[in-house]
Amino acid sequence: MxxxxxxxxxxxxxxxxxxxxxxxxxxxxxxxxxxxxxxxxxxxxxxxxxxxxxxxxxxxxxxxxxxxxxxxxxxxxxxxxxxxxxxxxxxxxxxxxxxxxxxxxxxxxxxxxxxxxxxxxxxxxxxxxxxAVYGLAEWNAKEIAATKMIAVPGCYPTASLTALKPLASLLTSAYPVINAVSGVTGAGRKAQLHTSFCEVSLTPYGVLGHRHQPEIATQLGQEVIFTPHLGNFKRGILATITVQLKPGTTTADVAAAYCVYAQAPLVTVKHNQFPKVDDVVLTPNCHLGWKFDENSGYLVVASVIDNLMKGAASQALQCIKIHFNL
Ligand SMILES: NC(=O)C1=CN([C@@H]2O[C@H](COP(=O)(O)OP(=O)(O)OC[C@H]3O[C@@H](n4cnc5c(N)ncnc54)[C@H](OP(=O)(O)O)[C@@H]3O)[C@@H](O)[C@H]2O)C=CC1
Ligand SMILES: CC(=O)N[C@@H](CCC(=O)OP(=O)(O)O)C(=O)O
The missing domain is CATH 3.40.50.720 (NAD(P)-binding Rossmann-like Domain)
Structure with a gap:
């Protein structure tokens, strides 16, 4: 206990x-x-x-x-x-x-x-x-178990890195482009004008200057373009990511890369099928859906999480369980 x-x-x-x-x-x-x-x-x-x-x-x-x-x-x-x-x-x-x-x-x-x-x-x-260890639970379990200082990742980085990290060896120098929409709980409970009911309307913010851009880039080992948006819903994040893969990459290569999650119970990966925010709200899950065009070498991958769960609290719980070997 x-x-x-x-x-x-x-x-x-x-x-x-x-x-x-x-x-x-x-x-x-x-x-x-x-x-x-x-x-x-x-x-x-x-x-x-x-x-x-x-x-x-x-x-x-x-x-x-x-x-x-x-x-x-x-x-x-x-x-x-x-x-x-x-x-x-x-x-x-x-x-x-x-x-x-x-x-x-x-x-x-x-x-x-x-x-x-x-x-x-x-x-x-x-x-x-x-x-300090970065607490991306599916990737850093050994390190989370070994230290007493765990930095639980941000919500947008969790959605983005879960989608992109399996592709690391397939990336070119072209920056992955991440467009993500978050529910308003992502901004916390305290009253703020821009999150008040009458003010919220789908809009980008933090363009080319959000602190999650360097967090994603550091953990991926590759620069990215990251544009967050505030959506008029309470919970959830959808990150839609466009990325160019190395010449010669095949659909089978991408499928093999995502097999890294075959034993990860909280991450679901689908080919040619795209997730909705409501599929994961109030759950600790991340759902990924991807499609690859072998001719152009472009991949689009969508990632959904609940920002308060996999994006914060349930990932913290994963880290606690990993750390204490529960
Ligand atoms: N919301 C989200 O989706 C995500 C949030 N995060 C991060 O998690 C952290 C919490 O976020 P969130 O829950 O949204 O924030 P909230 O604003 O909803 O809650 C902040 C909490 O901190 C308390 N608090 C403030 N100052 C102190 C203090 N000096 N000592 C003790 N308690 C204090 C507040 O209570 P009171 O002011 O009454 O003391 C309140 O309970 C933030 O760092 C945020 O960036 C990370 C990932 C996702
Ligand atoms: C909608 C919204 O405002 N979202 C927050 C991100 C919340 C999060 O992940 O928190 P960290 O600050 O811990 O990284 C933002 O963009 O600042």
């Missing part, structure tokens, strides 16, 4: 992970935490999310006493907090000997020079950063 503390539990990913961990026989929840001055401290989680009325747990403020109690009682801490908050909490809990599963981007780049540019802060913990 492993005991897990969840920090940022009132947010979309933290609440989702709470529900997932609560349903696991081999995991217990040490506590649910929000910031010290949170408007939600002291509230039952079910007051915020009535669909979780079966979870009788209350949100506690993350005071110094609470942090000491977590260190004394928990085996691991999940940080479902924004990047600049996770940056410090991850380093502190790691230094106390806990396994850390961070859902933010604060430990996803090994190169400290990336953080001021993409996250607006200097990385103050280069030592901890050297221990």
């Amino acid at each position: 492993k005991n897990i503390a969840i920090i940022g539990a009132s947010g979309y990913t933290g609440a989702q992970l709470t529900a997932l961990i609560h349903a696991e026989a081999e995991l217990t929840i040490q506590g649910l935490y929000v910031s010290e001055n949170s408007l939600d401290k002291g509230k039952p989680l079910a007051d915020l999310y009535p669909s979780y009325s079966h979870i009788a747990l209350t949100l506690s403020p993350l005071s110094d006493d609470a942090k000491a109690k977590i260190v004394a009682e928990a085996d691991a801490v999940v940080l479902a907090t924004e990047h600049s908050v996770s940056l410090h909490l991850a380093a502190w809990f790691y230094s106390q000997g806990l396994a850390v599963f961070d859902l933010s981007g604060a430990y996803r780049f090994s190169d400290v020079a990336q953080y001021p540019k993409w996250y607006g802060f200097e990385h103050e913990y280069p030592e901890v950063l050297t221990k």
